[in-house]
Amino acid sequence: MFKVATRILRNSLNTGPNVILRRWKTSEKNVTIYDPFVTKPQKNKETYLDVIRMFEGQDTRRRGHVEFIYAAMARMKEFGVQKDLEVYKALVDVLPKGRFIPTNIFQAEFMHYPKQQQCAVDLLEQMEDNGVMPDTEMEQQLLNIFGRRGIPLRKYWRMMYWMPKFKNLSPWYLPDELPNDTLELAKLAIQRITSVDPDTKIEVWQTEEIEASLDKTWIVSAQSRAQKILLSEQPPDEPLTIKGPYNVYLREQSVTYFVLYGKIRPEVKNEEDLDDVSDIKKPLGIPGFIGKTTIPAVKCTVHEQDDGTVVAVCATGSSSRDSLLSWIRLLEKYDNPVLSDIPVIFTLVAPPSEIAIPETQPAIQDEGKKS
Numbered sequence: 001m002f003k004v005a006t007r008i009l010r011n012s013l014n015t016g017p018n019v020i021l022r023r024w025k026t027s028e029k030n031v032t033i034y035d036p037f038v039t040k041p042q043k044n045k046e047t048y049l050d051v052i053r054m055f056e057g058q059d060t061r062r063r064g065h066v067e068f069i070y071a072a073m074a075r076m077k078e079f080g081v082q083k084d085l086e087v088y089k090a091l092v093d094v095l096p097k098g099r100f101i102p103t104n105i106f107q108a109e110f111m112h113y114p115k116q117q118q119c120a121v122d123l124l125e126q127m128e129d130n131g132v133m134p135d136t137e138m139e140q141q142l143l144n145i146f147g148r149r150g151i152p153l154r155k156y157w158r159m160m161y162w163m164p165k166f167k168n169l170s171p172w173y174l175p176d177e178l179p180n181d182t183l184e185l186a187k188l189a190i191q192r193i194t195s196v197d198p199d200t201k202i203e204v205w206q207t208e209e210i211e212a213s214l215d216k217t218w219i220v221s222a223q224s225r226a227q228k229i230l231l232s233e234q235p236p237d238e239p240l241t242i243k244g245p246y247n248v249y250l251r252e253q254s255v256t257y258f259v260l261y262g263k264i265r266p267e268v269k270n271e272e273d274l275d276d277v278s279d280i281k282k283p284l285g286i287p288g289f290i291g292k293t294t295i296p297a298v299k300c301t302v303h304e305q306d307d308g309t310v311v312a313v314c315a316t317g318s319s320s321r322d323s324l325l326s327w328i329r330l331l332e333k334y335d336n337p338v339l340s341d342i343p344v345i346f347t348l349v350a351p352p353s354e355i356a357i358p359e360t361q362p363a364i365q366d367e368g369k370k371s
Contacts, residue, residue: 192250221314
């Protein structure tokens with residue numbers, strides 16, 4: 001009798017899942033995924049926080065909190081809150097308190113509740129990628145959720161150690177919010193590129209100053225006094241070259257710029273055999289004490305590179321060939337008369353549309369500057 005009952009129970013267990021699977025396959029009900037972020041007509045911080053508060057109020061047990069946090073993280077850039085610390089703290093507050101704290105050393109070392117801890121670590125990594133520095137309130141939140149031995153709290157401590165060190169490490173200062181005007185972005189980009197020479201002067205010109213110009217736009221040009229001298233020493237039979245477009249990034253924005261190259265620096269040939277000890281020269285010594293030191297007759301500047309001498313840098317509103325031709329004529333007009341006798345070679349190709357910044361403001365007309 002016992003064997004018969006065992007056989008019946010075994011058969012029912014083997015056939016049970018198949019029956020349920022068939023019923024599920026033949027069911028006509030479909031599952032609809034509801035995204036609360038799509039239904040919001042206004043994409044701003046207030047509506048984003050409203051969705052978080054609505055999720056917290058509809059279920060006290062916070063079921064599906066990990067999936068909700070990942071969905072909210074994916075929508076941050078759409079709502080423009082990817083750099084807002086208050087929003088990140090609101091997402092951390094979605095996680096239930098006290099449930100994920102390990103109670104012994106084995107739970108602490110083997111990542112107690114790994115799905116929730118990995119979600120919190122991903123949230124902190126997104127903060128780090130966007131340059132958002134956490135505060136002590138977030139530390140207390142993570143402490144209440146995962147405990148002192150939680151991996152998210154360790155991630156927070158590492159961020160608080162490294163992020164202040166790298167926050168102001170770049171020597172090129174940028175404001176927290178970059179200007180929307182492409183002309184102002186071009187000024188910041190050219191200033192960053194030409195900061196190697198403090199004597200560089202940045203000027204803004206309009207192509208309308210040249211009567212033959214077809215492309216009416218602005219030009220941000222940079223040139224120092226040393227570059228003007230190097231351009232005046234350019235041989236007339238050796239052409240100048242305009243190379244580009246190159247891209248410089250200001251956070252998420254990119255600006256296209258061009259470089260005017262001159263003659264190549266002559267290569268210094270030293271045929272002296274360093275292994276020859278037959279004629280050892282006296283060391284130069286210390287000036288004023290032993291021997292004397294001599295300064296080289298010709299000292300290369302920072303503009304003289306191996307592939308050519310950088311004599312000017314510019315960014316234009318349209319990055320077109322005609323605007324660059326107007327740039328050369330304006331350089332000739334402003335303290336570079338030698339350009340009238342030197343040929344210029346254009347080696348540029350059309351910049352990609354997704355990288356080059358189009359002009360957003362019309363060129364400023366200045367009738368008094370027309371030539």
